[in-house]
């Protein structure tokens with residue numbers, strides 16, 4: 001299949017349990033919960049998105065005809081180093097495009113595959129680190145994974161219910177934008193000890 005990639009770049013993972021890890025970010029174009037157009041934001045299923053995922057015009061973006069061609073670019077951005085190869089597949093919603101062929105092509109080059117997904121689509125087999133970030137009012141079908149990252153506060157989501165899902169790591173991440181979200185996230189972590197605070201470290205230090 002043809003892959004539509006918004007952008008692809010080398011940085012440090014800024015969120016969640018793997019914060020600080022060198023990683024190639026592969027950002028797919030498109031999402032099933034928002035068109036990405038500002039005019040549609042207020043009526044979208046997900047309304048707080050901090051990301052431009054529209055089109056293929058970002059750095060190293062484009063249409064890729066094969067999984068091998070895309071994996072070649074990821075490898076080129078990582079460079080020669082052989083140890084700890086890590087790609088973070090995100091978007092937009094990566095589960096719209098991440099298929100078995102791309103999982104195999106990235107694994108063949110020695111990459112661990114981390115994914116950031118909204119959980120409304122079942123995860124592709126073979127992912128090495130699955131982060132699910134639920135959005136209020138959506139039907140989350142993927143209720144197991146490595147890390148659950150709750151952007152907070154969100155009306156209509158009950159952290160106690162999420163504790164019943166199958167995730168060993170629970171993260172609460174302040175919603176970038178509304179005032180008071182850092183304080184609300186600290187309160188959640190103080191009241192419910194299974195939850196740990198995830199700050200968007202890349203924004204703090206000025207990385208992409």
Ligand SMILES: C[S@@+](CC[C@H](N)C(=O)[O-])C[C@H]1O[C@@H](n2cnc3c(N)ncnc32)[C@H](O)[C@@H]1O
Nearest residue numbers: 048049050051091092093116117118133175176
């Ligand atoms: C842009 S999304 C792409 C992946 C996938 N569509 C998802 O929502 O999980 C990447 C991560 O950023 C989080 N995020 C999006 N907007 C945010 C905001 N305003 N503040 C904090 N985190 C945000 C998402 O919840 C998700 O964990």
Ligand SMILES: Nc1nc2[nH]cc(C(=O)O)c2c(=O)[nH]1
Nearest residue numbers: 012013014015090116202208
């Ligand atoms: N550095 C960095 N870390 C991230 N972790 C998750 C991100 C995302 O947009 O999915 C992201 C991102 O955009 N940049």
Ligand code: SF4
Nearest residue numbers: 031034046049092118
């Ligand atoms: S689901 Fe993810 S990519 Fe889609 S609009 Fe929400 S935060 Fe953005």
Ligand SMILES: [Mg+2]
Nearest residue numbers: 050051090208
């Ligand atoms: Mg981001």
